[in-house]
Amino acid sequence: MRILCLGAGALGGYFGGRLAQAGADVSFLVRPGRAAQLAAEGLVIESPFGHARLPIRTLTQAEPGFDIVLLTCKAYDLDGAIEAIRPAMGPGTAVLPVLNGLAHIARLQREFGPEQVLGGLAKIQATLTPAGVVKxxxxxxxxxxxxxxxxxxxxxxxxxxxxxxxxxMAAEAVPDIMARMWEKLVHLGTSALGTVLMRANTGEIARAPGGVALMHRLLERNAAIAAANGHPVRPGFIEDFRRLFADPAGAYAASMLRDLEAGGRIEADHILGFLLEAARAAGVPHELHEAGYIHAKAYEQRRDAGRLPALQP
Incomplete structure (x- = not known):
């Protein structure tokens, strides 16, 4: 099996690197600057499960002959990612996207055909350091x-x-990937809506008057959206996240909040916009979804106009 990873950053670098380390036939589609860095230094991984410095094969333009394409881009880069991998998508090639949310699935199916798109999700906290290390x-x-x-x-x-x-690496092929993806969206959508709206982590929200009730209300509404789409979440899943959102000592924040506070691009349409439309279609109360989406889109307007406050050193 030949595998192509789009990018060698936090996700592609980690999962693709671990597969390559185990002897899999993995290539990395990267920009010229990253290709030069990888040629000089190798793919460097720092991890509690063992550090690694791996010689890897890189491409700066996709080529045919792959069985799986691992798609690890942000949702706002999906258009460019599709064009980048198109030459690699032969008749027997499957694309495995691990983007947040669900909106990308229909888009990829339209581009490449339903039979060539897998469902996937990743649970990892990793970053690409300025020195090019996957940490x-x-x-x-x-x-x-x-x-x-x-x-x-x-x-x-x-x-x-x-x-x-x-x-x-802990990987699993499952028969209910759509249900798993909806569960992740319920969790991610609740976290993103709450932490972006409040500009605070879950513990800070929990310590605010009415904060726990707000997060639980968002969680219940997002679970109702998933159920309306044929994928009710497991009771144990709901209880786990009710506890997380009620913990006054918690410090969890969605990556969308971190990106927003850093002045970066955010997945407003792919996560918050998707959930808003899904809430409307399901008849679920959606005023909080609407507020969160407008908040994020107004931030994008301010960012595009160059009107964000200067970041603190």
Whole structure:
């Protein structure tokens, strides 16, 4: 099995690097500057599960002949990512996206065909340092994927077998990937809406009057949206996140809040806009979703106009 990773950053560099370390045939599609850095230094991973410096194969333009394309871009880069991987998408090639949310699935199916798109999600906290090091920040290392029709296919089983040999990686091929992706969206959408609206982490919100009730209300509404789309979340999942959002000592914040506070680009349409439209379609009260989406889009307007306050040193 030949695997192409789009990028060698936090996600692609970590998961693709671990697969390559285990002996898988992995190539990385990267920009020329990153290709030169990787040629000189190798792919460097710092992790609680073992550090690595790996010689890897890089491409600056995609080529045919791959079985799986691992798509790890941000949602706002999806258009460019599709064009970048298009030459690699042969008749038997599957794209495995691990983007946040769900909106990208229909887009990829339109571009490449329903049979060539897998479902996937990643749970990892990692970053690419200015020196080009892929640094894993905690023990999260999960990659979950599957066929969107729920079948157990040779390609997903082959990828799971490769990943089982990889150090510092826990991968699983599942028959219910759409349900898993909806669960992640319920969690992510609640976290993003709450922490972006309040400009605070979950513990700070919990310590504010009415903060726990607000987060629980968002969680319940997002769970109702998932149920209306045929994917009710598990009761244990809801209870876990009710506890997380009620913890006054918690320090969890969505990556969208971190990106916003750093003055960066955010996935407003892909996460908040998608949930707002889904709430309207499901008849779920959506005033908080609307407020969160408008808040994020107004931030984008201010950012584009160059009117963000100067970041503190």
């Amino acid at each position: 894993q920040l905690n023990d999260w290392r999960w990659l979950t994927f599957g066929e969107l029709d729920g079948s157990a296919s040779p390609r997903t089983q082959a990828l799971a077998s490769l990943a089982a040999r990889a150090e510092g």
